Amino acid sequence: QSALTQPRSVSGSPGQSVIISCSGTSSDVGVHDYVSWYQQHPGKAPKLILYDVGRRPSGVPNRFAGSKSGNTASLSISGLQADDEADYYCCSYGGTHSTFVFGTGTKVTV
Amino acid sequence: EVQLVQSGAEVKDPAESLKISCLTSGYDFTNHWIGWVRQMPGKGLEWVAVIHPGGADSRYSPSFEGQVTISADKSITTAYLQWNSLKASDTAIYYCARGFCDSISCYYFDYWGQGTLVTVSS
Numbered sequence: 001q002s003a004l005t006q007p008r009s010v011s012g013s014p015g016q017s018v019i020i021s022c023s024g025t026s027s028d029v030g031v032h033d034y035v036s037w038y039q040q041h042p043g044k045a046p047k048l049i050l051y052d053v054g055r056r057p058s059g060v061p062n063r064f065a066g067s068k069s070g071n072t073a074s075l076s077i078s079g080l081q082a083d084d085e086a087d088y089y090c091c092s093y094g095g096t097h098s099t100f101v102f103g104t105g106t107k108v109t110v
Numbered sequence: 111e112v113q114l115v116q117s118g119a120e121v122k123d124p125a126e127s128l129k130i131s132c133l134t135s136g137y138d139f140t141n142h143w144i145g146w147v148r149q150m151p152g153k154g155l156e157w158v159a160v161i162h163p164g165g166a167d168s169r170y171s172p173s174f175e176g177q178v179t180i181s182a183d184k185s186i187t188t189a190y191l192q193w194n195s196l197k198a199s200d201t202a203i204y205y206c207a208r209g210f211c212d213s214i215s216c217y218y219f220d221y222w223g224q225g226t227l228v229t230v231s232s
Contacts, residue, residue: 003154036218038155045205045225046147046155051218089155091218099169099216100145100157 004029004090004103011109012080020106022073022090028101029092030071037066037075040087049088050075077108085110112136114144114206114223121229122196129192130226132206139187140164143209145219146180146191150202160209160216161189169216196230203227 005023012018022029022037029035033053038046048057053073054066063078073092077084087105094101117131132144145160161168163182170180179192189206204226207219 003156034215034217038219040155045222046207046219047222048218048220051210051220057220091155091157093215093217094157094171099160099211100171102147102155102157105154 002101004092004101006088006090006103006106008104009107009109012077014080014082014110016080017076017078018080018108020075020077020088020090020108022075022092022103024071024073024092024101025095026071027095028071029068029073031093031095033068034093035066035068035073036091037064038089038091039084040089042086046089080110082110084108112208112221114208114221116204116206116223116226119227119229121231123232124198124230125195126230127192127194128196128228129190130204130228132189132191132223134187134189134208137208139182140184143211143216144182144189145207145209145216146178146189147205147207147219148174148202149205149225158191158204160211162211163187163189169211196228198230198232200228201230 037050040046050066090103146158148156159170159180182189206223208221
């Protein structure tokens with residue numbers, strides 16, 4: 001099972017918006033709407049910021065939004081803040097032989 | 111408050127055995143899946159395995175099947191990840207995390223432990 005493909009890095013100025021793509025196949029991302037996203041600051045554990053494509057856990061601001069089209073999911077961050085500077089990983093159902101598969105990770109620079 | 115507290119950093123020689131732990135609290139341990147995620151130095155996240163403590167059902171990533179063993183002790187609400195013979199390539203941070211899964215698949219990890227650094231070096 002190969003990792004989902006994400007851009008290595010994206011950047012934006014404070015207040016701007018960025019979009020991170022997560023490309024999979026018809027065997028994982030394309031199967032159903034069970035894509036999740038995690039934010040990881042340096043030296044810290046990952047934190048769930050979106051699940052079921054676009055649902056936010058309690059406490060996650062609505063500046064974070066998710067969507068999916070076909071085999072590609074996307075995370076958009078609007079109103080960029082300094083604290084949004086982190087690594088972001090998507091995750092999906094991995095298909096018949098793998099329960100989870102993570103994306104390659106994207107470094108967001110503000 | 112849901113909490114997952116992992117055991118401390120380990121330094122081991124190749125071929126040694128190791129068992130790391132994840133003590134949970136604040137939720138019904140037997141009603142939620144719990145899993146492990148690996149992060150090698152400077153690299154991304156990789157799913158290792160998940161287990162349902164209530165039913166003892168477990169699932170492994172094909173990349174880790176046969177290399178590690180996941181287990182759980184309901185009496186002390188603790189999950190474990192075990193190696194029988196460590197290799198230098200096992201050097202990584204290992205995170206435990208509570209998972210939302212069903213009989214078909216897993217969907218997301220909502221609470222995470224702080225991570226356990228495992229270093230394997232002669």
